[in-house]
Amino acid sequence: MINSESVVASDNSGAVGSLLVKDHDVVVPGQVLANGLEFLPSYGSYRDGDSxxxxxxxxxxxxxxxxRIIPLxxxxxxKAGDKIIARVIDILMTGWRVEFGSAYSGVLNLKEATSRFVERDEDLTKILGIGDFIVAGITNVTSQNLVDITTRGQGLGPLRGGRIITVGTSKVPRIIGKEGSMVKLLRDSTGCNITVGQNGWIWIDGSPDAEIKMVGAIVxxxxxxxxxxxxxHIQKFLEGLR
Amino acid sequence: MTKSGEKYTKRVDGRGFKDVRPMSAKVGIVKRADGSAMFKIGDTVAYAAVYGPRELHPKFMQDPSTGVLRCSYAMMPFSGHGSRVRPGTSRRAKEISMIMANALMPVLDLKMYANSVVDVFVSLPQTDAGTRCAGICAASMALADAGFEMKDMVAAVSVGVADKTVLADINAHEDCDIGASDIPVAMLPQSGKISLLQLDGVVSKEKLSEALDLAKELCTKISEVQRNALKEKYSSGVSQ
Structure with a gap:
């Protein structure tokens, strides 16, 4: 099964556990990571008896x-508090329904979209139409995963121009980088504007050449x-494109 | 005794009685799917693609307390032998779709995906018996590739008994022509728990338990292949 390099103590007295994997190893479901009660499972792992x-x-x-396991x-x-990029898919009585690449759709209420007075029978497509993209914040997620979003706030609102590309949501932390280092690198070296949503949807806006460069780097x-x-690596990659 | 009344002393493909056919597996073969995998055992090839969790339609099938796993099994029209060569779905395909979902469900927890569905599509372009097992193996890898939390992988194999001999991973010749009893088994290799057990044919109590012991051994080997395939996907890359 799994090769153990360290010694496994199986006696009950003062058992010494063993770790069967290294930091940053790729692990798969069902794989035994460690034996012994001194190890603690966190996200992506569980305890079964001794293992x-x-x-x-x-x-x-x-x-x-x-x-802990960081999913790939x-x-x-x-999740409430996330900044996402979403697309309007329907117009409701007092707002819009949006999708954002999840199993669930969200609702943007009228009062979360604009501060101006809206007439009773006003056409909501004047503010946002079907197919429009927005940068939004998630304000609330219920137990049944009904999602409320807002476009009021800094950096939030409708998107005009540019293009949307999508990546896996597990890749988002790498695209943002430590304290936004990767986004800064991408923006500075391509001269292309970028907004990354936690849902893995990314809006980029720049000259056609810059956008192509940006897409290449993100891939x-x-x-x-x-x-x-x-x-x-990405720094070298971008220098190679120049 | 076999169908023809002769003793079964040698396997048609020259394998030992306890040997599986050569296996190979690959993960991430369908680019647009949320997770996908191929599992090949002998001449049986299964492709699985996972989509979801996503909104479940028709809406009346939604369950507000949990997500739903929906499997679909399809032998391609040109894939098999005899009467099964027919396009479209059948009673058999419908049944296997259900048992595949039942075999996979014990490792999954879809409680957090209320009202949604996880779709698993399994297609077999080429078949030589053991299709539901190959399908379960591929589906299990595809679900892991899609990032689902799973207690364990699910490995499956079809064992058989012909003329009092327990056979590992029977092929179509042994299933149909020799008339071996067909015992598909799906297992959680880590705990040794069984999530699918079917039996087609007649077998003694002793032979059944012997066959199950063999199946357990084989599932451990299969899960090794599955794990390696999953790790393989992330083994390449720059400067590691």
């Missing part, structure tokens, strides 16, 4: 004795999202 077992495909993150795939799941990040030292 810690992985429950999701991802990269192992070892923090002392805590085993998965659909976006709405490169997506394909190497599990690799460490990615910012350096």
């Amino acid at each position: 810690i077992i992985a429950s999701v495909l991802g990269l192992l993150e070892l923090r002392g004795k805590v085993l 795939a998965g659909k976006y799941f709405p 490169e990040i997506e394909n190497n999202a599990h690799v460490s030292g990615l910012t350096d």
Whole structure:
């Protein structure tokens, strides 16, 4: 089954556990990560008797004795406080229904979209039409996953021009980078504006050449999202394009 | 005894009685799917694509307490032998779709995906018996590739008994012509729990338990292939 390099102590007296994986290893569901009660399961792993077992495909993150798995795939799941990019799919009585690449759609209420007075029978498509893209914040997610969103706030609102590309939501942290380092690098070296939604939808806006460069870089990040030292690699990648 | 009344002393493809056919697997073969995988065992090839969680239609099928797993099994019209060569769905395909969902459900937890559906589409372009098992193996990999939380992978194999000999991973010749009992088994390799057990034919109690022991052994081997395929997808990349 799994090769253990360390010694497994199976006696009941003062058992010494063993770790069967290394930090940043790719682990798969059902894989035994460690034996012994001193290890603690966190996201993406669970305890079964003496063993810690992985429950999701991802990269192992070892923090002392805590085993956490950063997933490498998965659909976006709405969370209050997230900034997302969404598309209007329907007009409601007092707002809009939007989709954002998740199993659930969201509702943008009229009062969350504009501060001006709207007449009773006014045509809402004057404000947002079907197919329009918006940058929105998620304000509330109920237990049944009904999602409320807002476009009131800094950096939120309708998107005009540019283009939308989509990546897996698990790739978003790599595209943003540590404290936004990757986004800054992308923006500075392509001269193209970029807004990344937590749902993996990305809006880019610039000259056609800059946009092509940006798309190339984002695809490169997506394909190497599990690799460490990615910012350096992307820097070289972008210099190669120049 | 076999169908023809002769002793079964040698397998037609030269395998040992306890050997599986050569296996290979690949993950991420359908680009637009949320997760996908191919599983090949001998001449049986299964492709699985996972879409979801996504909104469930028709709406009356929605369950507000949990997400729903929906499997679809399809042998391609040119894939098989004899009477099964027919396009479109059949009673058999419908049944296998259901048992595949039942075999996969124990490792999944869809509680957080209320009202939504996870669709698993399994297609077999080429078949030589053991299709539901190959389908389950591929579907399990595709679900992991799609990023679902799973307690374990699901590995499946079809064992058989012909002329009092327990056979591993029977092929279509043994299933149809020799008349071996066909016992498809799906297993959670980590815990050894069984999530699918069917039996087509007659078998003694002793032979059944012998066959199940063999199936357990084989499922461990199969899960190794599944795991390696999942890791393979992320083994390449720059500067690692």
